[in-house]
């Protein structure tokens with residue numbers, strides 16, 4: 001029996017790219033669901049295997065509610081996480097379903113087809129600038145970041161790019177227990193954007209939400225959930241660029257047959273996370289699963305990334321294989337939690353890699369993928385730079 005002092009402590013290892021850290025490998029090898037200690041010292045369950053992760057993501061007894069939010073065990077001490085946890089399970093479930101119903105239509109195949117030409121234009125314009133400047137270039141700062149940010153602003157109808165960027169990436173100064181959204185400058189900015197769109201409608205997601213019979217603060221929280229995708233997307237795109245650079249054979253296959261871009265993107269997403277961060281959930285009832293007993297109120301952390309390296313499901317999981325099929329990676333989550341914006345993320349990645357591999361097919365990274373600098377912040381970290389030459 002493991003005593004609580006011996007529990008593996010999360011957040012103590014340096015981040016690694018496109019593979020599992022030694023700690024995560026050991027945790028996954030030891031069992032599907034393991035008792036761990038979080039970076040803030042609380043105890044919880046970490047789910048690192050594919051089958052059990054999917055099972056728990058489909059289990060309605062696991063969600064974003066806790067009967068006593070002020071004293072719940074925490075993964076991180078962040079108001080951005082605490083504010084997503086409500087005290088009533090049924091209310092949390094209903095609010096989540098409503099949020100998905102309002103957002104999902106914005107990412108339909110028809111909408112994506114309409115957005116695709118503009119995304120391709122943005123990606124090619126960024127590549128034109130890189131080529132005009134000449135080598136070397138930072139493909140993270142000059143390609144992944146500006147294109148994914150511009151695409152997000154286009155989607156939301158935001159023209160004040162500098163203000164939005166600084167609010168989105170600024171560390172929060174609000175205390176961990178203060179979960180009043182009105183205290184967050186980003187939230188105030190988005191509520192004002194909503195009011196503006198009511199008076200001056202545009203062809204964007206924010207305007208459509210203002211026409212759904214909801215208040216400006218409600219629009220602001222839905223737009224904020226969407227906007228936070230920016231903390232993930234450019235980093236995933238950059239890991240993909242690094243994977244193409246360090247796997248020339250796979251890159252060559254995609255250049256010769258661009259129809260492989262779709263499966264290459266799935267493989268990038270499977271391997272693409274850069275920070276050790278988990279999505280905290282709470283059990284609303286006792287649950288027996290995989291030889292463990294999760295008690296009501298306990299913290300359950302879903303590790304979508306490690307589950308994508310589970311060799312019970314993925315053959316040779318450390319290999320970047322642009323033809324991997326099937327590729328049932330859980331990196332966009334599963335069931336009712338499935339990433340609403342996944343269709344947009346896919347279009348963005350396909351258009352960015354297409355522009356890069358067409359205009360600069362023989363780019364090289366100046367440092368190996370294993371030595372890339374990573375900002376180690378579980379909430380907003382990721383690739384710091386991607387120095388490349390050609």
Ligand code: HEM
Nearest residue numbers: 225226229232233236279331332333337339340341344345
């Ligand atoms: C490669 C890029 C992306 C990855 C890996 C990713 C991954 C995820 C994951 C794992 C979740 C589940 C969160 C949870 O269970 O609490 C999620 C949710 C979500 N994502 Fe993404 N995402 C990406 C890009 C995007 C983009 C571009 C957008 C929209 C602009 C977006 C919008 C959303 C929204 C609105 C949710 C909330 C869904 C819910 O709570 O039901 N994501 N994403």
